[in-house]
Amino acid sequence: MKMLIAVFNEYNLKDVLEDLFKNNIEGITVNKVIGKGSYGLKEADNNFTDLFAKVKIEIVVSNENFLELAKECVRANCHDLGRGAGKMWWIPVLGVERIRTGERDEDALTTQVDKKIPNVQTILTTHTDTPCS
Numbered sequence: 001m002k003m004l005i006a007v008f009n010e011y012n013l014k015d016v017l018e019d020l021f022k023n024n025i026e027g028i029t030v031n032k033v034i035g036k037g038s039y040g041l042k043e044a045d046n047n048f049t050d051l052f053a054k055v056k057i058e059i060v061v062s063n064e065n066f067l068e069l070a071k072e073c074v075r076a077n078c079h080d081l082g083r084g085a086g087k088m089w090w091i092p093v094l095g096v097e098r099i100r101t102g103e104r105d106e107d108a109l110t111t112q113v114d115k116k117i118p119n120v121q122t123i124l125t126t127h128t129d130t131p132c133s
Helices: 010-022 064-078
Strands: 002-008 028-035 052-061 086-092
Touching (some): 002 010, 002 064, 010 064, 064 086
Antiparallel strands (some): 002 052
16 A cells, blocks of 8 residues: 655646546645745845745545556646646555545455445434424
């Protein structure tokens, strides 16, 4: 399992998310962040530069295939030849547990469609009209 972390311009977020969902990659955390890239905090004239608003997404994927798909979704929607397009990096994940169900690792990363969750009772209720006082 791997975690992909990407920082890029906020105006690309909608397209990245749409592309990820089309490729069945879910479970995405999005944060607004500020930062400055590799050009340093001082420019050539020795004045401090501003920190720029960006978004940071974090995605945990189960295997290398999904990691490559996720990286391509970010790359395809954020590629810009100018400065400040962003960066992405990935790190190994030692374990994942879905708190609600106790599922672990790859099972915890799958969608809940067609899964029956054990020990969860379905309670059917009906609405009954009662007279007002």
